Amino acid sequence: MKKFILLGLAILFLSGLFPTPALAGRYVLNQTPATIQRHFGRPWTIETLKDKPNTKLYTYSPSGVRRVFPTFPKQGKFGMTFVDNRVQTIWLIPNTANNGYFNYNTKQFFNYIFGYEPPIWKDLQYPGGHEGFADYRGCLGDGVVATYIDYLLGSDNITLAYNSICEPPYDRIPKPSV
Numbered sequence: 118m119k120k121f122i123l124l125g126l127a128i129l130f131l132s133g134l135f136p137t138p139a140l141a142g143r144y145v146l147n148q149t150p151a152t153i154q155r156h157f158g159r160p161w162t163i164e165t166l167k168d169k170p171n172t173k174l175y176t177y178s179p180s181g182v183r184r185v186f187p188t189f190p191k192q193g194k195f196g197m198t199f200v201d202n203r204v205q206t207i208w209l210i211p212n213t214a215n216n217g218y219f220n221y222n223t224k225q226f227f228n229y230i231f232g233y234e235p236p237i238w239k240d241l242q243y244p245g246g247h248e249g250f251a252d253y254r255g256c257l258g259d260g261v262v263a264t265y266i267d268y269l270l271g272s273d274n275i276t277l278a279y280n281s282i283c284e285p286p287y288d289r290i291p292k293p294s295v
Contacts, residue, residue: 143156143232145197145204145207145231146205146207146279147203147204147205148203149203150175157177158177161176169200171201172199173198175197175198177195177196181195182195185228186219186222188219188220189209189211189219190211193209193210194212195209206278207278208276209221209226210275211271218270219273220271221271224238226263227257230277235258237256237258237287238255238256239256239290240254240255241255241256241282241291241293251266251268252265253267257283258287260281261277262277262280263275
C-alpha cells in the first residue's frame with residue numbers, strides 16, 4: 118500500500134516539473150515568428166506595412182491548407198499578421214473571384230491551425246450581406262473569433278483572431294447582433 122502512495126506522490130511531483138501543454142493543441146496566437154516557423158515552416162514572404170512599421174504580414178506555404186481543403190485555389194494565400202513580433206491574426210485569402218470555387222469549413226481551419234477541434238461555434242452576428250454575399254462572425258471557443266465572407270464562388274477574407282468574448286464560460290457570449 119505504501120508503495121502505491123509513494124508511486125502516486127512521485128508521479129504528481131514529476132508531472133509538476135514539466136510545463137503544461139497547450140489546452141489541447143498548439144499555441145499560435147500571440148506567438149513569435151520562430152514558434153510559428155516550427156509549426157508552419159519558413160515564411161515565403163515578409164512584408165512590413167509602410168504606415169505601421171511594427172506590423173508585418175508573413176505568408177506561408179499553403180500545402181497544408183490544401184491537404185485540408187483540396188479546392189483551395191493555387192493563387193490563394195495563407196498567412197499571419199504579426200504586431201510587435203506576435204501573431205494577431207491568421208488568414209486565408211483564396212482569391213476565389215480570380216481562381217474558381219473554394220469550399221471552406223471554419224472548424225476544419227481551426228483544427229488545422231490549433232491541432233484540435235474547436236469547443237463551440239456561436240454566432241456573434243447574424244449573417245449579413247446582399248446579392249449572394251453573406252458576412253459571418255462567430256466564436257470558436259478558447260478565445261478565437263472567426264470571420265469570413267461566403268458568396269457564389271465560395272468563401273473569402275477568412276480570419277482567425279483572439280477576442281476575449283470567446284473565452285469560457287461560453288454562456289456569457291452575447292446573442293448575435295444584426
